[in-house]
Amino acid sequence: MAGKPKLHYFNGRGRMESIRWLLASAGVEFEEKFINTPEDLDKLKNDGSLMFQQVPMVEIDGMKLVQTRAILNYIATKYNLYGKDIKERALIDMYTEGIVDLNEMIMVLPLCPPDQKDAKITLIRERTTDRYLPVFEKVLKSHGQDYLVGNKLSRADIHLVELLYYVEELDSSLLANFPLLKALKTRVSNLPTVKKFLQPGSPRKPPLDEKSLEQAKKIFRIN
Amino acid sequence: MAGKPKLHYFNGRGRMESIRWLLAAAGVEVRRTVNNPTFLCTFKGGTLMYEQVPMVEIDGMNLVETRAILRYLAAKYNLYGRNIQEQAWIDMYVEGLKDLSDMIMFFPLSLPGEKEMNLEYILERATTKFFPVYEKVSDKFYHGQDFLVGNRLSWADIQLLEVILMAEECKPSVLTGFPLLQEFKARISYIPTIQKFLQPGSQRKPPLDESSIESVKNIFKFERGMFLKNMSTIVAEY
Numbered sequence: 001m002a003g004k005p006k007l008h009y010f011n012g013r014g015r016m017e018s019i020r021w022l023l024a025s026a027g028v029e030f031e032e033k034f035i036n037t038p039e040d041l042d043k044l045k046n047d048g049s050l051m052f053q054q055v056p057m058v059e060i061d062g063m064k065l066v067q068t069r070a071i072l073n074y075i076a077t078k079y080n081l082y083g084k085d086i087k088e089r090a091l092i093d094m095y096t097e098g099i100v101d102l103n104e105m106i107m108v109l110p111l112c113p114p115d116q117k118d119a120k121i122t123l124i125r126e127r128t129t130d131r132y133l134p135v136f137e138k139v140l141k142s143h144g145q146d147y148l149v150g151n152k153l154s155r156a157d158i159h160l161v162e163l164l165y166y167v168e169e170l171d172s173s174l175l176a177n178f179p180l181l182k183a184l185k186t187r188v189s190n191l192p193t194v195k196k197f198l199q200p201g202s203p204r205k206p207p208l209d210e211k212s213l214e215q216a217k218k219i220f221r222i223n
Numbered sequence: 224m225a226g227k228p229k230l231h232y233f234n235g236r237g238r239m240e241s242i243r244w245l246l247a248a249a250g251v252e253v254r255r256t257v258n259n260p261t262f263l264c265t266f267k268g269g270t271l272m273y274e275q276v277p278m279v280e281i282d283g284m285n286l287v288e289t290r291a292i293l294r295y296l297a298a299k300y301n302l303y304g305r306n307i308q309e310q311a312w313i314d315m316y317v318e319g320l321k322d323l324s325d326m327i328m329f330f331p332l333s334l335p336g337e338k339e340m341n342l343e344y345i346l347e348r349a350t351t352k353f354f355p356v357y358e359k360v361s362d363k364f365y366h367g368q369d370f371l372v373g374n375r376l377s378w379a380d381i382q383l384l385e386v387i388l389m390a391e392e393c394k395p396s397v398l399t400g401f402p403l404l405q406e407f408k409a410r411i412s413y414i415p416t417i418q419k420f421l422q423p424g425s426q427r428k429p430p431l432d433e434s435s436i437e438s439v440k441n442i443f444k445f446e447r448g449m450f451l452k453n454m455s456t457i458v459a460e461y
Contacts, residue, residue: 052319070314077307086298093291
């Protein structure tokens, strides 16, 4: 019964990438079954594996978990990355939700119509430097500790570092005024499990290129 | 320090309503807060982490982000299951419902020409994608279970009731074909704390009416009519 978790998604970042990051950072090995065609997705839907007919889906501990947040919550709880009590969990949740909001904006950018893209990128930059990153920089400054919550690595740190990599991909100068975040990024990246995940050959997925975007649109029937 | 939680939002349902439901079901009294557009200016750079509401003052914290608030309350008031597996089931059920409830929540803000189309879409999703899942889960009831998870009241039951009632406001007969959900609705509505919440004079807010829509649009600066375009939740601009 206990075996490696099995991830069902297309071969790209999307909504599964934070799950890959969290499992990898927790040192958990996992398998991936890629959805390569619309028919692959139909098959999952038809055999009743997807509660709401959607992926991501993760087979773990005898369950077929769906809904990204439900999956992340389960993994974080199971591997002690969710704080030590409900108040720490509240802080982690607040930080995580902000991170997810910004991450989502960046994630859907490739789907943006070309004539709106510039405006969207401007908005993302503004949100990054004015709304979101200042919050996390301030948290680290306020307690001077190595991690966001409870002086211990939690999912919030992992989600944030993942986000910082995407911000950097967009424009590395966006991180210029956030020395503590840069330090956190370095510190977390040097943890053995994370370091391994950042190396070539790991399950980490590259940014979406034209070809993968077309394939994803086909699989998920997005026009 | 311990006192009644204080809710910061505008005087309408929006994203605060699920929080009101959960607090009411848990039998927790709240301090009423009625807000107007100017309050947001005084809050900027202050107690709103991302300059957004809902915000709930509770146990010495200023909690923001709807899900963070709901999870804290669910855990605090024992509505989040007894173990990690039950928590996972509850999470899946509530996250699934959120997609539907967001669609219904933003429906009053549709462009006039799109209203009928959006309503049809919402009802189609409700009856083909969402309600069948919960009707099927309710099958367990024949084996003596009255609730969605762990044979006791949880956040998932409260959320499902809220969404059922929202869907019925769109179309009263929407539960036709879902006999178990009809029984579920009756059963959960009769829980004393919930029954009290469903009565006039409670914290429960009415649906958005024409006059409120304009003020909501002004407070939150919504982009009009875009909510169903990408089938994803819209983000309110401040």
